[in-house]
Amino acid sequence: NAGVTQTPKFQVLKTGQSMTLQCAQDMNHNSMYWYRQDPGMGLRLIYYSASEGTTDKGEVPNGYNVSRLNKREFSLRLESAAPSQTSVYFCASSPRDRGSYEQYFGPGTRLTVT
Amino acid sequence: GQQLNQSPQSMFIQEGEDVSMNCTSSSIFNTWLWYKQDPGEGPVLLIALYKAGELTSNGRLTAQFGITRKDSFLNISASIPSDVGIYFCAGRDSNYQLIWGAGTKLIIKP
Numbered sequence: 271n272a273g274v275t276q277t278p279k280f281q282v283l284k285t286g287q288s289m290t291l292q293c294a295q296d297m298n299h300n301s302m303y304w305y306r307q308d309p310g311m312g313l314r315l316i317y318y319s320a321s322e323g324t325t326d327k328g329e330v331p332n333g334y335n336v337s338r339l340n341k342r343e344f345s346l347r348l349e350s351a352a353p354s355q356t357s358v359y360f361c362a363s364s365p366r367d368r369g370s371y372e373q374y375f376g377p378g379t380r381l382t383v384t
Numbered sequence: 385g386q387q388l389n390q391s392p393q394s395m396f397i398q399e400g401e402d403v404s405m406n407c408t409s410s411s412i413f414n415t416w417l418w419y420k421q422d423p424g425e426g427p428v429l430l431i432a433l434y435k436a437g438e439l440t441s442n443g444r445l446t447a448q449f450g451i452t453r454k455d456s457f458l459n460i461s462a463s464i465p466s467d468v469g470i471y472f473c474a475g476r477d478s479n480y481q482l483i484w485g486a487g488t489k490l491i492i493k494p
Contacts, residue, residue, distance in 0.1 A: 274426075310486075311486060311487075312390075312472060312484040312485055312486040312487055313427070313472070313484045314484075315481075315482075360426050360427070362426075366480075371415050371417075371476045371480065371482065372417060372429055372432050373417075373429070373474075373482065374429065375426030375427050375428070376426050377424075377425060377426050378424075378425070378426050
């Protein structure tokens, strides 16, 4: 099992460019999440998908869109990148059933917007 | 909104020392999770706690779910160099969302 995989690992964008961050999990988990992590700060939730076919906004959704393509895949799109979106982005998944809310994380995508 | 305070923000440790950190919240949580993040990696789950008063160990790590359900503690005994990193707590609220602490950074004393 690969767990949670993310691509790309690193990306540099110019202001106004768009890109999609990809995430996939092979643990048959119901829920998937996108977080951003800024220096010296904890994790902030951007969007989540409690189950296939549903998505909801988290704490900091502005400037982002998501797609839950199927049970395995959850992508994050930046339509018009801004320097304030320079961050490390983590995808996570969770079984979120039978009382289990543990989240398992991918290795992250380090994004710089110039 | 809900707040989760994690302390200390950072601490210097000497190999062999015991380490303690804690998280407190302004509201009741139903689950507490403790994670460790190494540089350049994603957070890794260390311990999950599901019942008030629960005490759970994972090797040299021990975590407790506070009786009030508003706090949790993580202890590391006899620290070793590979313990350095950032430790995060997270609590599940009544809306089934995880609220994250800002992290405790463990640094080795030179």
